[in-house]
Amino acid sequence: MxxxxxxxxxxxxxxxxxxxxxxxxxxxxxRETAAALNQSQIDLAISGSKTAEEFISIVQGKNLCILLPDGTRDLPIDKVLKALTALLDRPKHIRFMICTGTHDAETEQNKLIINQTASLMQKSGIKNFDIVIHNCDKAEFIDAGTTSRQTNVLYNAAIKDMDVFLALSDVKHHYFAGYSNPVKNFVPGLCAYKTAEGNHALSLDEHSRFGTHPWHRIKELQDNPLAADQVEAMEKIIDRRAFWAVVMLSTKGQIQWLDFGKAKEVAAEAFSKADEWNLYEVxxxxxxxxxxxxxxxxxxxxxxxxxxxxxxxxxxxxxxxxxxxxxxxxxxxxxxxxxxxxxxxxxxxxxxxxxxxxxxxxxxxxxxxxxxxxxxxxxxxxxxxxxxxxxxxxxxxxxxxxxxxxxxxxxxxxxxxxxxxxxxxxxxxxxxxx
CATH class of the missing domain: 3.90.226.30 (LarA, C-terminal domain)
Structure with missing residues (x-):
């Protein structure tokens, strides 16, 4: 045998x-259906993309807020930020927000992200930046109202003067939010404990499940109450401000696929790719x-x-x-x-x-x-x-x-x-x- x-x-x-x-x-x-992207390929997918020129024109002279995942995630932040540096000499100011949600703010992993980000910016000659770690208990919050599902939206005041948002998001299936996705950088990423609690109460709804999201391209897979609440809360936070994202599929710190553009469009593409590569039926x-x-x-x-x-x-x-x-x-x-x-x-x-x-x-x-x-x-x-x-x-x-x-x-x-x-x-x- x-x-x-x-x-x-x-x-x-x-x-x-x-x-x-x-x-x-x-x-x-x-699935590792594609070889890991090297730095040149990542650079090309971001600064060499068709959307790079539009992004540059949008952030010219503006306050740009870059939303980073916290240290509990294994997204290869350094590789993505290195590719973005070619586009970051245009904003008036850049604020990096480490989106901790309800996770602990002061951790060794988060300190490492701060040090890596600061070092990379300085080496690239970018000086007009600061870095803020979200704290769901101690931050100053702004009340953006209440969603139709009764979640009180309280968000970190550190982003109130930002003009453009850029989220880094490693997209994968999430057991009640549908997918890890750029919206989660805001909700619960930059919200108060109370907001996270109100939103996560919807995790008890049987329709809050993996593989579904309001931004999914397939209509039958758009019903997810918790994810819909996150999208609605995010829209209250950003209002009419531009929301862009770098989305990727990665494993073990290696990026297999990446896209850059307006958040809703590239997230939908990432959902399809995640389903194609990493959704199994047995x-x-x-x-x-x-x-x-x-x-x-x-x-x-x-x-x-x-x-x-x-x-x-x-x-x-x-x-x-x-x-x-x-x-x-x-x-x-x-x-x-x-x-x-x-x-x-x-x-x-x-x-x-x-x-x-x-x-x-x-x-x-x-x-x-x-x-x-x-x-x-x-x-x-x-x-x-x-x-x-x-x-x-x-x-x-x-x-x-x-x-x-x-x-x-x-x-x-x-x-x-x-x-x-x-x-x-x-x-x-x-x-x-x-």
């Missing part, structure tokens, strides 16, 4: 295990091994959970998932603990009643999703750096050895089919219709 040796990402390294060829249902990773199986894709996507359980939400359609009821996620920084940021972890450690019935009964508290959609998934599984195993007692407290089953779990599955059912998924934070799986 031929064994297949499989490597998947874990923290900053790889871990491996063997599955007999006859038991392997498949290996799914983010028959449900009884066993799955899932890795979020290593650092930074598995640094804590709060962040890593996205990978489960994007792949759970592949698991049959009564099945088992082995979640391979280092969680070397623990459960999650301190601000998430009360309504995420502390709630998850309560009895399942209490979690369901608390979240579904409302009122919604930010982060509480996560324990709800965990409980809903666990309730239809035989086991949700977690191979991580967390101690066994902590893992069990969250209704998960600790795994100390990946191969032991695989061998256990094979003993229980010699013909069992096992699906392996790596880089699950950058893809999405739909269950094939019977």
């Amino acid at each position: 031929k064994n297949m040796n499989i490597e998947i990402s874990y923290s900053s390294r790889k871990v491996s295990f063997n599955i007999p060829e006859k038991n392997l249902a498949g290996i799914i990773r983010p 028959k449900q199986v009884e066993r799955i091994i899932v890795s979020p894709g290593g650092t930074p996507n598995d640094i804590d359980l709060y962040i890593a959970q996205r990978a489960l939400e994007l792949t759970k359609q592949a698991i049959a009821d009564g099945g088992e998932i082995l979640f391979v996620s280092a969680c070397d920084k623990g459960i999650g940021a301190e601000r998430t603990m009360q309504h995420f972890w502390n709630l998850l450690t309560r009895p399942a019935e209490e979690v369901l009643a608390t979240v579904r009964g409302g009122p919604y508290k930010l982060f509480s959609h996560k324990p709800l999703r965990f409980v809903e998934l666990i309730s239809r599984l035989r086991h949700l195993w977690l191979y991580s750096e967390l101690d066994d007692e902590t893992v069990r407290a969250g209704h998960l089953s600790p795994a100390s050895n990946i191969q032991e779990i695989v061998d256990r599955w094979l003993r229980q059912k010699p013909d069992v089919k096992i699906l392996a998924v790596d880089g699950a934070n950058k893809l999405a799986i739909r269950a094939a219709k019977n």
